[in-house]
Amino acid sequence: MSGAVHRLSALPPSAAVVVIGGGVMGTSIAYHLARAGVRDVVLVERGELAEGSTSRAAGGVRAQFSDELNIQLGARSLEAFARFGSEPGHEIGLHRVGYLFLLSEPQDVAGFEAGVALQQSLGVPSRMIDPDEAQRLSPLIVTEGLLAAAFSPDDGHCTPEAVVQGYAVGARRHGATVARHCEVLDIETRGEEISAVVTSRGRIATDTVVCAAGAWSRSVGAMVGVELPVEPLRRQIAVTEAIPGLPSSLPMTIDFSSSFYFHAEGPGLLVGMSDPDETPGFSTERHERWLPGLCQAMERRAPGLLDRRTTGGWAGLYEVTPDHNALIGSAVGLSRFLYATGFSGHGFLQGPAVGEVVRDLVLGREPFVDVTPLRADRFAAHDLRPEANCV
Missing domain, CATH: 3.30.9.10 (D-Amino Acid Oxidase, subunit A, domain 2)
Structure with a gap:
């Protein structure tokens, strides 16, 4: 492994956005940001792309949920999976068998x-x-x-690793840097603003971080004092x-x-x-x-x-998460620390839509669906949003 790390290209010294996590969520977010014209998007993954939860998913894609937000995210993602061969342009083995x-x-x-x-x-x-x-x-x-x-x-299943590779290739094509074997060691802040992400391969100056680290998100949030109950x-x-x-x-x-x-x-x-x-x-x-x-x-x-x-x-x-529903939003008290995590088994199938949503949150645009009910601080307010159709 050390030889593989040695051959990796150098990290850029700065970035407009650093995305943490190389699964479906992180690669989708990086792709949608880069395709929207955001320059200097850097995705960092401590191992290989998709080697965490995504590669071990069952690959199901659906819109059958009990929560209106999840239905909308699932349906939007199904549309994206259906056109994945042309955008971003990758075969994902989609079987719409229901x-x-x-x-x-x-x-x-x-x-x-x-x-x-x-x-x-x-x-x-x-x-x-x-x-x-x-x-x-x-x-x-x-x-x-x-x-x-x-x-x-309209539901079905496809190949998770292929989706990740499709998004990663598409992100690179639009100018993003996708850095493997790049572990996040710290996130530097000045007051209520992010100043840099420190990794095992160097420091990246940035004022915007998106945590898409899946099951490891709690520790990433803890670096900046943000509670992500995953x-x-x-x-x-x-x-x-x-x-x-x-x-x-x-x-x-x-x-x-x-x-x-x-x-x-x-x-x-x-x-x-x-x-x-x-x-x-x-x-x-x-x-x-x-x-x-x-x-x-x-x-x-x-x-x-x-x-x-x-x-x-x-x-x-x-x-x-405590209510088996996702965490999507921006931190309170820290500027431009965003998160998309805690999907409780339906993250892979919502990856395309959440990539769109987070892109819009980063750019200050209104997403196609209001995700404020999925903010991480809903638990402190006892404002749970349970999803019943979990498997």
Whole structure:
């Protein structure tokens, strides 16, 4: 690794904006800023691009949320993913096969009925369907105990690493510097203004910083006395062997009560589920503690998968906030320290839209959607904004 660092080009001594974090959020923000004509945008990433949470995401993209802001961010991002091949110009393996939420509890049915009504009012073509239609869409499931389902055909999944590379290439094309193996050590301030970002590869004079460091954002905020209440939480994913006869239209399928989900991954499936016994921490080592719960969920909802061998998998980190909703905004008491973090499992799918929003906040323009309810200080004011459709 030291040889790779040695060959990296020198950092510019100054920047109009420094973006911290080389995942989907950071690269999207850098791309949108540079494309808007902001000169001297510098993105710094302590490792390789996308090597944090983004590369370990399941890749789902959707607008099916319970929160109006999340619906708008998701829908705007779906539009961007659909044109990604031309802007910024990169193949991302987008499969618009839909999202299918399976509902087995009366309160969940009621919640999704309200959510679908809100989504439809905002132009999202989601709908409630019966168990038989759900099984036709996703033939691996069984319908015993299933009361209803929610489906939107515009949703789907794509390749997270490809999205990051597309944004990074596009950002460079528009003049941004993307600096890998560049760890942020400190952020210098003078009074209520930022003066520089100190990195392992040198000092960058700047008056504007955007924190898009995902699960590591709390420590970045602490450098300037800004509380970003983000906790890392491990989530695991497994990939199965080839499953003959998988329909090409198989949707991302989520058993909502258990959080068990799957979608096609090559000739097999990508399978995941939350672990209720997981405690916050930065470990991404795989363990087998989650497997009994996963098998129990499979037996209940997709028993045919129990006989399928796993061929791989990984663990990654969710960046979780107290209300499972994002932090987007500008710090109070410190000029031009912005943040976009804490997405609690839906950051990848909102990356394109949030890149637009943060670009406009940096430039002093009004974003396409009002994100002030997602400010980080809402917790001090006990103004929580819970998102119910988390998996």
